[in-house]
Amino acid sequence: MAVTIQNASRKKARLVGAFKQLFHFGWEQALSCVFPVVIFGSLALTKIISLPFLPRYDWLLIIFLFMQWWMVRSGLETKDELKVITLFHIIGLALEIFKVNMGSWSYPEEGFFKVFGVPLYSGFMYASVASYLCQAWRRLNVELVKWPPFFVVVPLATAIYLNFFIHHFWVDIRWWLAGLVMIVFFRSWVLYEVNGARYRMPLALSFVLIGFFIWVAENIATFFNAWEYPNQADAWSLVHLGKVSSWVLLVIVSFLIVATLKQIKKKYRHG
Incomplete structure (x- = not known):
């Protein structure tokens, strides 16, 4: 007993x-997720409440810029992390301009700060992914196990990013790239710390999980008219589940860039 x-x-x-x-x-x-939460909160708020003087897209840009300033000012975000986020804003904006002009989606509302039909705030949607990765990396004390060499990671990330453009004119090789990722990172693990205890997860699994949750976030964003797919022009509908594959690849690119920059900085410090 x-x-x-x-x-x-x-x-x-x-x-x-x-x-x-x-x-x-x-x-x-x-x-x-502080910055992504602010983004979704702002999308919801500006959808419900009409702000004066400026179009909604411009208010979103001002809010996101102010939030980034506040995060750095308060110490919630480091200056190095801000540099990474700025890089992702530029990369994301370039992709947005291309995709919008290819008819993949659109930003139907008016705005003063739009470039080739794309509001400047849109780059922050990609920057928010980088913000999450940088914040989680630092807070969870992330370490990488059996990380592939630099000469493998950089071409792979470049190929994934370029495929977002090239598949409009040539074959879509996303599944080949996804298979290559599984091969390259088959033995790679991510170690993270929670309340003093260490855990590990297959790196490829983390890509899929983050990509899926971004797809969920995308449905919320389109519901609040952050952007609009052609099939959502008349009424909102769920984003196709196949879009998860695109987000997984984007997460992979984002993670590879952040991880590579972390590795370079680590070597520089110890060098």
């Missing part, structure tokens, strides 16, 4: 400990 009670107590303690770890993990994730 005493042994049974003792075993039950151990199981209860393990269960409580698991919930505590899950809470800590969720809290760190929430803190890492």
